[in-house]
Amino acid sequence: MSEGLRDVVPKQASSKSLKFILRLCKDPMGLIGFTLVTCFVIIAIFADFIAPFDPNKIDILNKLQGPSANHFFGTDQLGRDTLSRLIHGTQIALLVAGISIGLAVLIGSILGAIAGYGPNWLDFSIMLLFDMVRSYPVIMFALAVVVLFGPSLTTVMAIIVATSFPTYGRLMRTQTQSLRQSEYILSAQALGVSMHKILLRHILPNAIGPILIVASMDVPFVIALEAGLSFLGLGVRPPTPSWGSILNDGYTYIRNSKWLLLSAGAPLILVTIGFTFLGEQLRDIFDPKINRE
Amino acid sequence: MFGYIIKRILLAILIIACAVSTMFLMIHAVPGDPVNVMLGPRATPEIKEALRARLHLDQPLMTQLFYFFKGFVFGNFGFDIRSNRPVLDIVLEQLPHTLILVSSALIMSTLGIPIGCYAAIHRNGIFDRVFGIISISIIAMPAIVVGLYMLLFFSVELGLFPVIGAGDSNDWSNYLWHLTLPVLTISIAWIGYISRLVRASMIEVLSQNHVRMARAFGLPEVRVMSRYALRLAVLPTITMMGVSVAFIISSTVITEIIFARPGLGSLLFESVLSRNYPLVMGTVLVSTIFIVAGSTIADLLNSLLDPRSLKEND
Numbered sequence: 001m002s003e004g005l006r007d008v009v010p011k012q013a014s015s016k017s018l019k020f021i022l023r024l025c026k027d028p029m030g031l032i033g034f035t036l037v038t039c040f041v042i043i044a045i046f047a048d049f050i051a052p053f054d055p056n057k058i059d060i061l062n063k064l065q066g067p068s069a070n071h072f073f074g075t076d077q078l079g080r081d082t083l084s085r086l087i088h089g090t091q092i093a094l095l096v097a098g099i100s101i102g103l104a105v106l107i108g109s110i111l112g113a114i115a116g117y118g119p120n121w122l123d124f125s126i127m128l129l130f131d132m133v134r135s136y137p138v139i140m141f142a143l144a145v146v147v148l149f150g151p152s153l154t155t156v157m158a159i160i161v162a163t164s165f166p167t168y169g170r171l172m173r174t175q176t177q178s179l180r181q182s183e184y185i186l187s188a189q190a191l192g193v194s195m196h197k198i199l200l201r202h203i204l205p206n207a208i209g210p211i212l213i214v215a216s217m218d219v220p221f222v223i224a225l226e227a228g229l230s231f232l233g234l235g236v237r238p239p240t241p242s243w244g245s246i247l248n249d250g251y252t253y254i255r256n257s258k259w260l261l262l263s264a265g266a267p268l269i270l271v272t273i274g275f276t277f278l279g280e281q282l283r284d285i286f287d288p289k290i291n292r293e
Numbered sequence: 294m295f296g297y298i299i300k301r302i303l304l305a306i307l308i309i310a311c312a313v314s315t316m317f318l319m320i321h322a323v324p325g326d327p328v329n330v331m332l333g334p335r336a337t338p339e340i341k342e343a344l345r346a347r348l349h350l351d352q353p354l355m356t357q358l359f360y361f362f363k364g365f366v367f368g369n370f371g372f373d374i375r376s377n378r379p380v381l382d383i384v385l386e387q388l389p390h391t392l393i394l395v396s397s398a399l400i401m402s403t404l405g406i407p408i409g410c411y412a413a414i415h416r417n418g419i420f421d422r423v424f425g426i427i428s429i430s431i432i433a434m435p436a437i438v439v440g441l442y443m444l445l446f447f448s449v450e451l452g453l454f455p456v457i458g459a460g461d462s463n464d465w466s467n468y469l470w471h472l473t474l475p476v477l478t479i480s481i482a483w484i485g486y487i488s489r490l491v492r493a494s495m496i497e498v499l500s501q502n503h504v505r506m507a508r509a510f511g512l513p514e515v516r517v518m519s520r521y522a523l524r525l526a527v528l529p530t531i532t533m534m535g536v537s538v539a540f541i542i543s544s545t546v547i548t549e550i551i552f553a554r555p556g557l558g559s560l561l562f563e564s565v566l567s568r569n570y571p572l573v574m575g576t577v578l579v580s581t582i583f584i585v586a587g588s589t590i591a592d593l594l595n596s597l598l599d600p601r602s603l604k605e606n607d
Contacts, residue, residue: 135581265442
């Protein structure tokens with residue numbers, strides 16, 4: 001019997017996620033978002049195989065060229081293939097976004113749940129922390145941190161985690177507060193279930209949906225922040241290709257070649273559209289209030 | 294009402310105080326001696342000692358924090374390492390450029406209100422659908438790409454707008470001409486965002502009883518919209534604009550650098566590159582004060598326009 005069960009369960013799960021994806025793609029916006037995001041993830045994973053050239057191969061004779069059959073997106077000031085650099089930049093962008101948003105969601109959810117479930121004074125202090133962090137202008141805070149700790153990928157990720165966890169914390173707090181009075185939590189309390197178990201087992205699974213939607217919509221902001229810092233020369237160190245540093249090359253040589261700048265901005269625009277459309281569609285599916293309309 | 298205002302202002306002061314101390318503690322969390330970082334490896338021990346004494350770095354941490362706060366309260370943010378001028382003077386010199394940029398961007402983004410209204414009234418029409426897709430795609434568009442593309446198309450390729458600088462501040466038409474692209478860069482996303490926000494709350498408000506009542510009494514549609522519907526529908530926008538000051542100040546940094554405009558952003562960037570600590574701290578703190586003030590004013594305005602929110606807050 002257990003053999004039979006094992007056969008059935010994964011099938012059900014996969015058909016459920018397939019159904020979900022189909023529902024996501026029924027709307028053209030969801031389809032565009034899902035396709036773009038999938039493409040970027042695939043590009044990031046298989047960057048080494050997809051990129052036509054070595055992203056750091058210098059070919060000074062062919063510098064600052066426009067699009068051609070050999071170099072689809074042209075070349076930069078050192079004759080490096082822009083397309084290959086952008087493809088490898090996708091890895092950096094998604095890596096930074098994935099790790100830092102993941103950590104921010106984790107820290108924010110824990111603090112938010114404690115604030116929403118714990119005593120009043122704890123709630124007040126955690127909210128004060130959230131408000132304080134939110135009152136720093138992100139890029140200015142980032143510049144100040146970079147000058148203190150030096151530019152690196154880790155610094156960039158730390159900055160993103162430190163500035164974005166309050167968003168998730170606030171959401172989690174609201175969710176927890178509305179859930180804590182519900183009957184199943186009260187009965188769990190009456191049964192003597194410990195606080196961390198209630199939070200982890202009963203509140204978290206019910207509160208995580210909206211947080212994931214916001215996280216999806218935050219991806220473009222995080223990628224833009226990384227690009228901004230790298231653009232200012234304060235993010236990823238050269239010669240590692242990052243979308244921001246390629247933008248900076250394009251900005252520096254704006255009078256020599258428009259192609260470098262044009263192609264460096266394209267993936268940022270596409271990734272923004274992808275994640276925003278996906279997030280909007282996810283919200284429409286998960287938010288019953290909108291569904292009823 | 295009065296109690297709420299006092300409470301909100303006290304909270305704002307508390308937030309600023311916490312932000313100031315965090316900033317201060319962060320300088321001390323840096324591995325190594327800040328004096329070494331400031332003066333570079335070639336400074337003599339005497340110079341280092343003098344700077345250390347001037348910055349009160351030779352005293353215990355709590356005393357230093359006290360000096361820092363005392364200076365902060367009296368508007369003494371320390372001295373610029375290079376020119377030895379007071380940091381506050383330098384920051385105040387650059388502030389007007391940034392303030393003009395931020396306030397123009399805020400004013401520009403209110404364009405979203407009529408767009409959102411129109412979309413809500415003609416819901417699911419062609420305008421609503423087309424503008425819906427456009428605004429969703431531009432909301433998250435990074436200022437850096439928008440700014441660089443505008444610079445490329447309108448300044449470098451077409452030559453319609455100036456490439457660098459803030460223009461002549463005595464000649465307002467020249468100044469406005471230089472202001473156009475930076476303001477568009479910052480506000481374009483906010484026009485989209487605010488139009489979505491107004492549309493959503495307008496749709497909700499239009500279905501409420503008091504609007505139906507006003508229509509039933511035969512009030513002209515324009516009056517129903519402006520007096521009864523929009524007044525409520527615009528509330529979330531005001532809260533959002535208060536919060537948006539933080540985002541807008543953040544995007545001014547990139548925008549000022551791209552368009553080579555003077556202002557807090559360029560000042561900060563230059564002082565970061567030259568590791569001018571007091572100037573970095575001064576700039577960040579002044580902008581933090583503006584952001585906290587922005588969200589406080591928005592909250593107070595909100596409670597003024599909608600007394601119902603006071604009850605929720607208590």
